[in-house]
Amino acid sequence: GMGAVPVRAQAEPLPSWNDGDAKKAITDFVERVTHEGIANYVKPAERIAVFDNDGTLWAEQPAYFQLAFALDRVKAMAPQHPEWKTKQPFKAVLEGDQRALAAAGEKGLLQIVAATHAGMTTEAFAKTVADWLATARHPRFNRPYDQLVYQPMLEVLAWLRANGFKTFIVSGGGVEFMRVFAERTYGIPPEQVVGSSGVVKFQIGKDGKPSLTKEAKVEFIDDGPGKPVGINRFIGRRPIFAFGNSDGDQQMLQYTAAGEGARFMGLVHHTDAEREFAYDRKSHVGKLDKALDEAIARKWTVVDMKKDWRTVFPAPK
Amino acid sequence: GMGAVPVRAQAEPLPSWNDGDAKKAITDFVERVTHEGIANYVKPAERIAVFDNDGTLWAEQPAYFQLAFALDRVKAMAPQHPEWKTKQPFKAVLEGDQRALAAAGEKGLLQIVAATHAGMTTEAFAKTVADWLATARHPRFNRPYDQLVYQPMLEVLAWLRANGFKTFIVSGGGVEFMRVFAERTYGIPPEQVVGSSGVVKFQIGKDGKPSLTKEAKVEFIDDGPGKPVGINRFIGRRPIFAFGNSDGDQQMLQYTAAGEGARFMGLVHHTDAEREFAYDRKSHVGKLDKALDEAIARKWTVVDMKKDWRTVFPAPK
């Protein structure tokens, strides 16, 4: 028979969502899979929900926040690297020369990542991220980056967990970067953060102490087709619920959709230039084009930020 | 002040362990870290416990069980591969020629792994493992391999979880192999299994369906120094409790030991030829030599299987 409605589900869920198709799709899905005895029931161990991070759980404009971190690190490290004054792409960063930085392309970006994300222990890196989050401010909103998370999505995360889901981040961002704030910001512990990674090496120091050192070599890019691969590698179970915001999430959504039983596939569509940003098919950051076409064709949920979200960011602390 | 002793801890833990130093070390450690207000208290989110699998949670003699699986697969697949009758290392497997198989060395082993663990979807592979576990029998005990798990270690896993720990496997075995039985056998869900892996590729088939295909290329070896690297990659938090049985666990134990606060490092020493097997410093499988020296020198817990375990395997089902 039909299971009793759990007490927690009786409180009005998702208060920062306006009533509409998107909210209804989310709440209906959770109802469908959490009642024992109903055809779509999914046991708790299999209630795997995955979320992209940049543009899905927190903002990503005018540039990925991790890139802002890397550029700030170049500036902070510059006194120890006098050669950067004349060496690209570092010169461009130090001079704020956007054109030269863009001209350095992906190769330049990898050099910046190598200089700022490698050559230190995992603990030392985590500390630079924590220090940066405590001091850096977003250029438009003048708030710490980890306060520019989406209140409606925090409510989705919490509500899924209250209904027995296990929530994971599956993001192209660096796993060691995200783990610094994911637990306190999203309630997602380090072991439930899947992301891109560099090679890490185990060493025993001269003092006999073991350490893990980050090396300047990309190991895994958790984006596009890498997302289902990362899900398989880290989670080992196909999600029943997936949320993204760009073409980099398309394969993750396809993989989620291809499982049996009830499925939820969602995209955050950035339509709100006033409260946040408006961008999609032609954006350099968070391009949403093919995935939007597929979402429309397959009736996946497309969140219209302007229309569906009562609030965007949490109130300042 | 001292927190109340939780009700669950009042039941006699670890009934399959004889009273002695090993049992006391485990129970004392759990007591020390689970009482709020005491110096060694560790909050639940940080109670990470890691376990090697082969030789620590289940047996590994006379050969790793995953190797037995691979050899059985070669035999099962032979009708579709007539060329194997004359091609090493397959010829050796089909003829049961141990000497020729040994002579094929690591290269031969990789060929066998490639032939039996790749060229299929992750789901198809999982099915071959499940089918094998349901039908294959251990040569000495004539029991399904997944019944040759250590009852005392099942009790440690369950007791840690009852005390708020999150239990992980961190094994040199294949992650896709272990995930088939880890949840039902150990209560460890797929997302808490860390292991060696091959490259997996995302593809959209002609029917429009996405799939993940296992390729014949090693991606990660979760053994020796790879274990702390795997822990960092998959868990992202240093364990406070680690159990292994061989030199392949030494770095995992060192990494665990190097954290601050209370730590537990344990080794299963196979001393019981009558009920299981006796081997250590000179064994080809599960060699325990340097890690044993370090364990003795640093007073890590060394379990003497013969002396410390009241029972070895669970009663046949």
Ligand SMILES: [Ca+2]
């Ligand atoms: Ca994104």
Ligand SMILES: [Ca+2]
């Ligand atoms: Ca082992």
